[in-house]
Amino acid sequence: MDQAIGVFDSGIGGLTVANAILERLPQESILYFADTAHIPYGQKSLSSIRQYSLDITEQLLQLQCKAIVVACNTASGAALSYLRDCFPDVIIVGMEPAVKPAAEATHSGVVGILATAGTFKSERYAQLMERYTAGIRVLQNPCVGLVELIEAGETESPATEALLRSILDPMLESGADTFVLGCTHYPFVRPLISRLLPETAVIIDPAPAVARQLDRRLSDAGLKNQSLDPPEYRFHASGPQLSLERALARYWPADFSIF
Numbered sequence: 001m002d003q004a005i006g007v008f009d010s011g012i013g014g015l016t017v018a019n020a021i022l023e024r025l026p027q028e029s030i031l032y033f034a035d036t037a038h039i040p041y042g043q044k045s046l047s048s049i050r051q052y053s054l055d056i057t058e059q060l061l062q063l064q065c066k067a068i069v070v071a072c073n074t075a076s077g078a079a080l081s082y083l084r085d086c087f088p089d090v091i092i093v094g095m096e097p098a099v100k101p102a103a104e105a106t107h108s109g110v111v112g113i114l115a116t117a118g119t120f121k122s123e124r125y126a127q128l129m130e131r132y133t134a135g136i137r138v139l140q141n142p143c144v145g146l147v148e149l150i151e152a153g154e155t156e157s158p159a160t161e162a163l164l165r166s167i168l169d170p171m172l173e174s175g176a177d178t179f180v181l182g183c184t185h186y187p188f189v190r191p192l193i194s195r196l197l198p199e200t201a202v203i204i205d206p207a208p209a210v211a212r213q214l215d216r217r218l219s220d221a222g223l224k225n226q227s228l229d230p231p232e233y234r235f236h237a238s239g240p241q242l243s244l245e246r247a248l249a250r251y252w253p254a255d256f257s258i259f
Contacts, residue, residue, distance in 0.1 A: 002227040004029035004234070005214070006065030008056045010041040011151050012247040013185030014071030017095070017207045021069065022233075022254065024211035028224070029231040031065055037239030040147045041074040042116025042183070049118065053079035054086065056238075066223050067091035069214060073115060073183050077122025091217045097182045098204045099128040103136045105202045106178040110137045112171035115182030117142040139176055141167045143183070150185045151243045156192060164189065168196050178202040188251075234259055 005025075007018050011034050018030055033056050035041075041049050053075045057068055068090060070076045070083070076094030084092050097119060102111040111133075119125055120140055129138065146167075149160045171179070179201060181187055187205050194203065218224045225231070233256040237244045241258065248256055 002029055002225045002229065002231070003064050003066035003223075004031040004232070005067050005069060006031050006033070006057075006060030006063070007069045007071050008033040008035065008053075008060065008075075009072040009184055010035050010039040010075070011147070011185070012243050013147070013150070013183060013188075014069075015247055015251055016184050016187040016205070017069060017071035017210055019251065019253070020207040020211040021214060024208070024215050025218070025224070027231060030233050031060060031063060032233070032235045033060060034235070034237045034241070034244045035239075036237045036241065036243065039151065039239075040116070041072060042118045042142065042147060044118065046078045046118070046121070049075055049078040050082050053083060057083055057087065057092075061087070061090065067093065067214065067218060069210065070094035071184050071210070073097060074118035074122075077119050077124050080124070091214075091221060091223070093210060093214045093217060095184065095206060095210060097125055097128060098180045098206045098209075099125075099138075100132045101204050102178045102180045102202075103132045105204065106136065108175045108177040109135065110139065110171075110175040111178045111180065112168070112176040113138060113140045113180045113182050114143050114167065114186055115140065115180070116147070119182055137174070139171045139174055141171070143167055143186075146189070147183065147185045150188050153243065153246050155188050160189060161192060161196070164193060164196055168193070172197070178204065181205045232257070
């Protein structure tokens with residue numbers, strides 16, 4: 001197997017990013033690490049998330065991954081700069097709240113951001129807010145409980161719909177017309193979110209942009225897979241793996257193995 005791209009998240013959310021990578025770079029192998037032993041990251045301390053991220057990155061590099069994708073907004077906010085300092089010679093790509101695209105897309109001047117408490121507390125989020133939201137009203141919600149519902153496979157359940165209504169309705173009443181999916185778990189409920197919003201609403205998922213950035217970084221470094229062997233997709237959970245197995249069976253479009 002050619003050296004894989006290492007992807008990690010607290011759970012299944014990063015599969016939305018891995019799918020974007022698969023679409024953009026179909027020749028690349030992927031090794032995915034779901035840190036289900038510590039999910040959810042959103043309410044953990046920044047120091048804890050940083051340590052989890054360091055431990056996982058070290059494991060992925062030991063498995064000969066040629067690049068690391070931090071497919072978690074919370075972990076990216078807490079640990080991306082730290083990981084790049086620790087591994088300066090490694091390509092490390094992370095998530096970034098899509099504040100700039102949202103500010104550019106809104107017509108009403110009101111943007112709703114769905115993320116976790118950890119993302120909202122991050123220094124990077126504060127920097128983006130300061131840089132791009134002049135004249136824009138930003139409504140943010142930490143979506144408490146949504147990650148857990150998605151991990152449980154409840155992407156269409158009455159409980160999930162009720163929670164999303166409680167999040168989205170106040171944003172709509174305040175004039176929001178653009179919505180950011182600021183956690184990699186949230187695209188799993190995008191169909192439900194779309195049904196709860198007007199057809200004119202803009203929903204921004206940053207996963208495709210991450211795949212494009214990874215493509216550029218691999219090209220610049222001459223690290224794109226040149227092998228004629230088919231890519232492999234391997235998945236691992238640090239704790240319970242039921243949610244990972246269920247999500248792979250439902251959402252992963254290629255053959256895979258769990259190790």
